[in-house]
Amino acid sequence: MKTIVWFRQDLRLHNHPALKEASECGDVLPVFILPDHSSPTAADWWLSQSLLGLQQQLAELGNSLLVVKGSPADVLCKIAQETNADALFFNGQIDPVSRRAETSLLENLNCTSLDIRRFPPDMLLDPDTLKTGAGQPYKVFGAFWKSLQQQTIPWPIAAPTSLSCWIAEYSEMIPLEKSGLRSSLGWDKTIEETWTPGETESFERWAHFRDQILNKYVMLRDYPGIDGTSKLSGFLASGNMSIRGLWHAVYRAQQEGDAAQPEPFLRQLAWREFSYYQLFHFPDIVNQPLRKEFLNFPWSDDSESLTAWKEGKTGYPLVDAGMRELWQTGTMHNRVRMVAASFLVKHLLIDWRIGAQWFQETLVDYDIANNTLGWQWVAGSGFDAAPYFRIFNPTTQSKKFDEHGVYIRKWLPELAALPDKHLYEPQAAPKEVLEEADIVLGVTYPFPIVDHATARKRALDAYALIKGEK
Numbered sequence: 356m357k358t359i360v361w362f363r364q365d366l367r368l369h370n371h372p373a374l375k376e377a378s379e380c381g382d383v384l385p386v387f388i389l390p391d392h393s394s395p396t397a398a399d400w401w402l403s404q405s406l407l408g409l410q411q412q413l414a415e416l417g418n419s420l421l422v423v424k425g426s427p428a429d430v431l432c433k434i435a436q437e438t439n440a441d442a443l444f445f446n447g448q449i450d451p452v453s454r455r456a457e458t459s460l461l462e463n464l465n466c467t468s469l470d471i472r473r474f475p476p477d478m479l480l481d482p483d484t485l486k487t488g489a490g491q492p493y494k495v496f497g498a499f500w501k502s503l504q505q506q507t508i509p510w511p512i513a514a515p516t517s518l519s520c521w522i523a524e525y526s527e528m529i530p531l532e533k534s535g536l537r538s539s540l541g542w543d544k545t546i547e548e549t550w551t552p553g554e555t556e557s558f559e560r561w562a563h564f565r566d567q568i569l570n571k572y573v574m575l576r577d578y579p580g581i582d583g584t585s586k587l588s589g590f591l592a593s594g595n596m597s598i599r600g601l602w603h604a605v606y607r608a609q610q611e612g613d614a615a616q617p618e619p620f621l622r623q624l625a626w627r628e629f630s631y632y633q634l635f636h637f638p639d640i641v642n643q644p645l646r647k648e649f650l651n652f653p654w655s656d657d658s659e660s661l662t663a664w665k666e667g668k669t670g671y672p673l674v675d676a677g678m679r680e681l682w683q684t685g686t687m688h689n690r691v692r693m694v695a696a697s698f699l700v701k702h703l704l705i706d707w708r709i710g711a712q713w714f715q716e717t718l719v720d721y722d723i724a725n726n727t728l729g730w731q732w733v734a735g736s737g738f739d740a741a742p743y744f745r746i747f748n749p750t751t752q753s754k755k756f757d758e759h760g761v762y763i764r765k766w767l768p769e770l771a772a773l774p775d776k777h778l779y780e781p782q783a784a785p786k787e788v789l790e791e792a793d794i795v796l797g798v799t800y801p802f803p804i805v806d807h808a809t810a811r812k813r814a815l816d817a818y819a820l821i822k823g824e825k
């Protein structure tokens with residue numbers, strides 16, 4: 356049999372059910388369809404590098420990747436006809452846009468004799484497996500996690516060992532250098548210095564995490580100045596690494612004595628599963644708050660403050676350090692993501708969807724499920740979200756989680772010479788301390804764009820309004 360395998364957010368060879376099945380049925384033609392948007396995002400840069408890596412892996416197996424552009428239904432139909440393919444296999448995705456593309460593909464190609472098969476998406480379990488006693492999707496993480504722990508997660512599938520193809524060339528193939536996934540402005544240069552995407556690198560990163568961090572993860576994971584998390588999110592988001600593969604690798608590490616306490620890390624992987632699960636069952640959440648009272652939230656359209664937030668110039672050092680880290684590396688530590696996102700939504704009263712959009716443009720690990728749920732959690736509009744009235748204080752958060760200012764000094768070199776005591780609130784430092792540190796407030800570092808206590812009260816008043824208490 357001659358099978359086209361449509362690669363999507365699964366840029367790897369291991370645990371790729373569609374590829375494995377196709378390789379066992381005969382010849383394989385791997386195809387990737389480029390995303391259709393005008394300005395490349397940070398995740399597009401990751402994608403471009405992942406495609407190069409995948410191309411190399413396929414070449415080692417005697418095959419190659421066909422990169423094309425267009426709507427999936429049209430492009431895949433055309434390739435199938437021109438290459439005389441017998442079958443089309445792909446792994447499903449759970450986000451609304453991908454699901455629509457799958458439906459359109461199945462409807463359009465229904466008339467052909469092509470054997471079309473959709474394989475399971477990259478989740479620990481099929482999203483229809485876990486339900487409450489009443490047969491409804493879980494809305495609370497604790498109950499979901501308890502239920503997940505009682506399940507057996509299927510083993511990942513091994514990578515194919517050979518992959519023969521029946522065509523050598525295709526007329527509409529796009530060379531990767533012309534994919535348009537890299538920014539012509541070169542802003543991805545600093546991101547490039549931070550990351551090496553691809554399946555091979557994902558295994559190396561996992562091995563480093565397993566050997567150096569996993570056993571201390573629970574103690575380290577909240578401190579942005581420490582190398583205390585896996586940094587696997589970009590690999591998971593692009594599908595360089597599969598979630599089932601990672602889950603079982605953690606168990607293997609435990610059996611082999613390399614992981615005494617894997618639960619805290621598995622719990623974070625379960626948060627990823629919960630995000631995917633919620634997006635599958637409630638696809639509107641990308642644009643709509645899960646809690647309907649938030650539909651009437653009085654959002655602000657203060658564009659000046661939004662720009663200050665994006666540029667890391669709010670005058671709150673932890674928020675600014677996070678936003679600068681994001682711009683320069685395409686990532687941000689989870690603790691800081693929560694604080695910076697909360698600052699936008701609660702201190703500035705700017706709609707979480709605007710923040711989510713900025714993260715979509717700038718994160719290398721952008722993942723529609725994790726990002727949407729992360730923002731809804733912070734905004735208080737998700738089912739199992741942080742209560743709206745619990746408002747992060749960026750100053751106390753930085754004192755607690757960046758006690759010696761390692762993180763802030765790294766990303767805000769203009770504050771580096773301030774003693775710890777004044778690092779978190781430069782505006783409160785005595786004049787001579789600022790002079791000594793070569794800081795001119797309002798020139799080299801901004802005054803806070805909002806006062807914490809005033810902003811907190813304003814946010815609580817806005818919340819009272821939608822709750823009908825005012």
Ligand code: FAD
Pocket residue numbers: 576584585586587588589591592623624626627628630687688689690692693696714718720721722723725726727729730733
């Ligand atoms: P680790 O702590 O090592 O965790 C391992 C893996 O578990 C992560 O790679 C990720 O896949 C998953 N995970 C960890 N924490 C969470 C979480 N809170 N929710 C869901 N999955 C989690 N994560 C993304 O992958 N893409 C995003 O676009 C994204 N946007 C976010 C936006 C906001 C506002 C917030 C608060 C969080 C967001 N997260 C997102 C979740 C989290 O911040 C990142 O997954 C984490 O920082 C990645 O670093 P790591 O791989 O070292 O994580």
